[in-house]
Amino acid sequence: METKKYYGMIDILRLVFAILVMxxxxxxxxxxxxxxxxxxxxxxxxxxxxxxxIVSGYFLYNRINLEKEPKSTLKRLLILYGSWVAxxxxxLSPGILNYFKDPLSIIMRLLLFGVTGSLWYISSLIxxxxxxxxxxxxxxxxxxxxIGFILYLFGTTGDTYYGLFxxxxxxxxxSIFVLPQIGITESILFITLGAAINxxxxxxxxxxxxxLSISSIxxxxxxxFVLNKIGIAKDANMYLSAIIAAPSILIWALNYKKxxxxxxxxxxKEYSIGIYCSHQILMLWIQALLPNAATNSMxxxxxxxxxxxLVITLLRKTKAKIILLE
Numbered sequence: 001m002e003t004k005k006y007y008g009m010i011d012i013l014r015l016v017f018a019i020l021v022m023x024x025x026x027x028x029x030x031x032x033x034x035x036x037x038x039x040x041x042x043x044x045x046x047x048x049x050x051x052x053x054i055v056s057g058y059f060l061y062n063r064i065n066l067e068k069e070p071k072s073t074l075k076r077l078l079i080l081y082g083s084w085v086a087x088x089x090x091x092l093s094p095g096i097l098n099y100f101k102d103p104l105s106i107i108m109r110l111l112l113f114g115v116t117g118s119l120w121y122i123s124s125l126i127x128x129x130x131x132x133x134x135x136x137x138x139x140x141x142x143x144x145x146x147i148g149f150i151l152y153l154f155g156t157t158g159d160t161y162y163g164l165f166x167x168x169x170x171x172x173x174x175s176i177f178v179l180p181q182i183g184i185t186e187s188i189l190f191i192t193l194g195a196a197i198n199x200x201x202x203x204x205x206x207x208x209x210x211x212l213s214i215s216s217i218x219x220x221x222x223x224x225f226v227l228n229k230i231g232i233a234k235d236a237n238m239y240l241s242a243i244i245a246a247p248s249i250l251i252w253a254l255n256y257k258k259x260x261x262x263x264x265x266x267x268x269k270e271y272s273i274g275i276y277c278s279h280q281i282l283m284l285w286i287q288a289l290l291p292n293a294a295t296n297s298m299x300x301x302x303x304x305x306x307x308x309x310l311v312i313t314l315l316r317k318t319k320a321k322i323i324l325l326e
Contacts, residue, residue, distance in 0.1 A: 007265065009256035010250070011266070011272070014051075017048035017052065020044070021118070023040055023041055024041045024045045025118070026283060026297055026300045026301040027041050028297050028298055031296045044220065046236055046237060046239060047217070047242055047245050051249060053187050053191050053194065055194060057192060057198075059198075060136070062198065064133060069133070074129060078126065084114065084277040085110055087277075087278075087281070089115055116284065118279070124183055127184060128191055131184065132144055132188060132191070136195060141196050144192040145193070148189030151185045151189065155173075157180075158170035158174055160235070160237070163230075163232035180237070181238055193247050203250075203255050206251050213248040213252050223240065270312070270324040271312055274312035275309070282311065286303050
């Protein structure tokens with residue numbers, strides 16, 4: 001039986017970025033300092049989802065020409081998405097039924113990003129794989145990169161660069177997908193970038209990925225402060241510098257030389273999926289049951305993190321751990 005291969009530093013970074021997504025949603029540092037909130041929740045943490053997409057694209061390219069693909073990958077993602085939507089619906093009922101105006105809005109939300117909104121990355125991944133898998137099989141990577149870049153720029157007009165544009169087309173897009181980053185605007189570019197790193201073996205060709213990663217993160221922080229301080233940004237999901245930062249971080253992780261055990265790597269991967277999918281459910285319960293504590297964003301973050309880690313630890317000991325993509 002073939003032993004499943006894990007990629008230690010990539011899986012560690014998956015966990016780190018899942019925690020950074022939690023920092024975004026709890027606005028962890030807003031109770032401490034406004035500039036620190038911008039640096040973290042509005043800035044560096046926003047590399048997380050582009051990194052998740054680019055990792056997905058890297059590994060998808062390894063499998064895409066297999067006969068069972070993309071059906072096998074889509075099946076796993078649908079199980080993951082459907083399971084966590086069901087968990088969210090049960091865990092947050094009956095309050096959610098009063099939150100929506102009509103049954104159609106409930107259905108659209110459940111299909112696109114779940115009850116809490118965290119699951120949009122998975123639904124966008126499913127949509128994008130359905131759309132681009134045939135082109136990936138034909139190695140149309142350059143074409144997909146061009147389309148992905150155009151779509152990403154389009155998405156920024158309703159997000160980070162909203163104040164510079166009056167783009168009615170993005171309003172039409174968000175009338176369907178609600179937020180500019182959901183669907184295909186962000187996912188096609190970064191998934192294809194991951195596939196390109198794999199196809200062209202860029203991790204062997206780019207030797208200074210660590211320096212490039214640090215430089216691109218600094219660039220992202222500059223972009224963050226300018227756009228958010230001047231008031232150009234409507235939201236903080238689609239920075240142009242992330243197009244450099246996410247691939248650079250993945251290449252650095254692929255080139256990481258120190259040995260990391262498969263057991264530890266597997267654990268990091270499972271916790272990253274579990275924390276990403278569960279944290280907003282738990283955060284909402286904390287806000288409901290401990291409203292005074294939750295007014296302090298750092299306390300809310302710590303409570304959410306500890307409770308998420310506990311829940312995933314217990315989940316890993318049951319048969320339900322299948323939803324962690326074991």
